[in-house]
Every structure is written in C-alpha cells, then in structure tokens.
Amino acid sequence: GAVVSQHPSRVICKSGTSVKIECRSLDFQATTMFWYRQFPKQSLMLMATSNEGSKATYEQGVEKDKFLINHASLTLSTLTVTSAHPEDSSFYICSAKWSYNEQFFGPGTRLTVL
Amino acid sequence: DAKTTQPNSMESNEEEPVHLPCNHSTISGTDYIHWYRQLPSQGPEYVIHGLTSNVNNRMASLAIAEDRKSSTLILHRATLRDAAVYYCILRDVVKNSGGSNYKLTFGKGTLLTVNP
Numbered sequence: 740g741a742v743v744s745q746h747p748s749r750v751i752c753k754s755g756t757s758v759k760i761e762c763r764s765l766d767f768q769a770t771t772m773f774w775y776r777q778f779p780k781q782s783l784m785l786m787a788t789s790n791e792g793s794k795a796t797y798e799q800g801v802e803k804d805k806f807l808i809n810h811a812s813l814t815l816s817t818l819t820v821t822s823a824h825p826e827d828s829s830f831y832i833c834s835a836k837w838s839y840n841e842q843f844f845g846p847g848t849r850l851t852v853l
Numbered sequence: 854d855a856k857t858t859q860p861n862s863m864e865s866n867e868e869e870p871v872h873l874p875c876n877h878s879t880i881s882g883t884d885y886i887h888w889y890r891q892l893p894s895q896g897p898e899y900v901i902h903g904l905t906s907n908v909n910n911r912m913a914s915l916a917i918a919e920d921r922k923s924s925t926l927i928l929h930r931a932t933l934r935d936a937a938v939y940y941c942i943l944r945d946v947v948k949n950s951g952g953s954n955y956k957l958t959f960g961k962g963t964l965l966t967v968n969p
Contacts, residue, residue: 743896773956782940783959793917832896840946841958844889844896 741767743835745845753853760818760848762833768813769835773842774806774827777830789816810849857941865931873926873963875941880921885944887956887957888915888926890937897940897959900926938962944965 742765752758762772771790773818775783787803789795789810797803807819816835820827834842858876865871877886885904889897901908901915903924908915914927928935940962944955 745896748876775959782961783891785958788956831893834896841887841899841902843899847896849893849894 740834741765741843743769743833743843743845745831745833745848747848748846749849749851751851751853754824755822757819757821758823758850760820760831760833760850762770762816762818762835762845763816764835764843767837768815768837769816770837771835772816774808774816774818775832775834777847786818812846819852823850825852828852845846846853856958857960858958859939859941859963861961862966864966864968865928866894867928867933871928871935871965871967872932873928873938873939873941873965874923875925877921877941877943878922880943886915886917886921886924887944888913889940889942889957890935891940891958891962892937898937900939902933902944931965932969933969936965936967938964 744763746761750758773788774786776786777783785798786801787795787797787808789808791810791813795808805821810816830847830849832847834844836842885902887902888900890900891897900911901910902916903917916925940959942957
C-alpha cells in the first residue's frame with residue numbers, strides 16, 4: 740500500500756507553546772488529507788478534512804483557530820496546535836488519499852503538553 | 854451517519870481462523886464496508902473493503918450478508934501479529950468545497966487477542 744509519514748513521532752512541549760506536525764504522502768499525490776485525534780483507550784476522532792489548495796473543513800466542535808491546517812502541496816499537510824495546553828495531549832494521526840481511493844494512515848504523533 | 858456494531862473483544866488461538874462480526878442494519882445502498890486495524894501506538898492499517906460481493910485479498914476475506922446488514926471479516930490463520938483493534942466502518946460520502954469526498958467514522962472496534 741501507499742506510504743504516509745508523520746514528523747515528529749513524538750513531541751513534548753510546554754503549555755502555551757505551538758507545535759507543528761507534518762504529514763507527507765511519500766509515493767503518491769494526496770488530493771485529500773485528514774487529521775484525527777485519539778485519546779487513550781478511545782477511538783479515532785476526525786478533526787478536519789483538507790483538499791490541496793483549499794481551506795480545511797473542520798468537524799463540529801474542533802476549533803479552527805486552535806488547530807491550524809495547511810495543505811499547500813499534494814504531498815504535504817501540516818497541523819499546528821496553537822497555544823497548546825495539557826488537555827491537547829493526544830495521539831494525532833493523519834491519513835491521505837488520492838481521488839476516490841482508500842485512505843492510508845500515518846504512524847501517528849504523540850503530543851504531550853506539560 | 855450509518856453506524857456499525859461490533860463486539861468489544863474477541864479471543865483466538867494462533868493458526869486458527871478468526872471471524873470478526875459487524876452489524877450495520879442502517880446501511881444505505883451506496884455505503885461501502887471498510888475494515889481497518891490498529892496496532893498499539895500505530896496508525897490504522899487498511900485491511901479490506903467491499904460493497905455487495907464477498908472479497909478476498911492477501912490479508913483477509915470479507916463476507917457480506919445478502920441484505921448487507923451485516924458482514925464478517927475472516928482471518929484465515931491468525932498470527933500473533935494480527936492482535937489489534939479491528940474497525941468496521943461504513944464509508945460516508947460528504948460534499949465540501951473540494952467536491953464530493955468521503956470520510957471514515959471510527960467506532961470502538963473489536964480488540965482481538967491472539968493466544969500462542
């Protein structure tokens with residue numbers, strides 16, 4: 740299957756700082772990328788959907804000013820958690836797809852906010 | 854969104870077949886049935902998907918009931934590496950600024966334990 744990478748794999752930051760997570764499709768051009776969040780022992784929750792060159796569509800309850808998503812190219816999307824707080828600590832997972840094909844998921848980024 | 858119901862957990866022995874059930878009684882005619890699995894601290898991995906007919910690939914088989922209200926993921930010979938949370942998901946089409954798209958809504962899934 741297609742390969743999706745995320746960087747960093749884990750990050751620890753202080754409360755009030757911003758953190759950027761990168762998601763790359765390595766061997767295909769992703770027309771759409773998705774960002775999910777997963778708290779311990781819970782399922783994945785979709786945060787937003789982004790199409791290359793368009794503004795992201797956020798799910799209900801997800802603050803667009805806090806979770807900034809940029810999908811500037813067909814192989815890269817970034818999620819920036821602004822002014823992070825301990826409650827933002829979670830496992831952030833991206834996925835990517837092209838056209839109407841399957842979503843391929845990245846390995847996830849573990850964010851810990853102190 | 855059309856929803857699925859799966860058992861919270863199942864247990865299997867290594868090298869034996871595993872049948873993971875999924876109920877989706879409110880499925881619509883255009884919903885595809887997808888299965889993903891997630892190992893601890895990893896992103897989900899695509900397993901298989903289907904619409905009406907049974908499907909086979911190198912990882913698993915998908916048996917879909919004639920009325921499409923249920924399906925079963927079949928692992929023919931479980932290995933220890935198959936221990937994971939298995940998610941049965943109905944692919945939901947949405948329209949946004951980028952045109953028609955689909956999103957995956959994850960439920961709680963089934964935690965499969967494989968005993969050596």
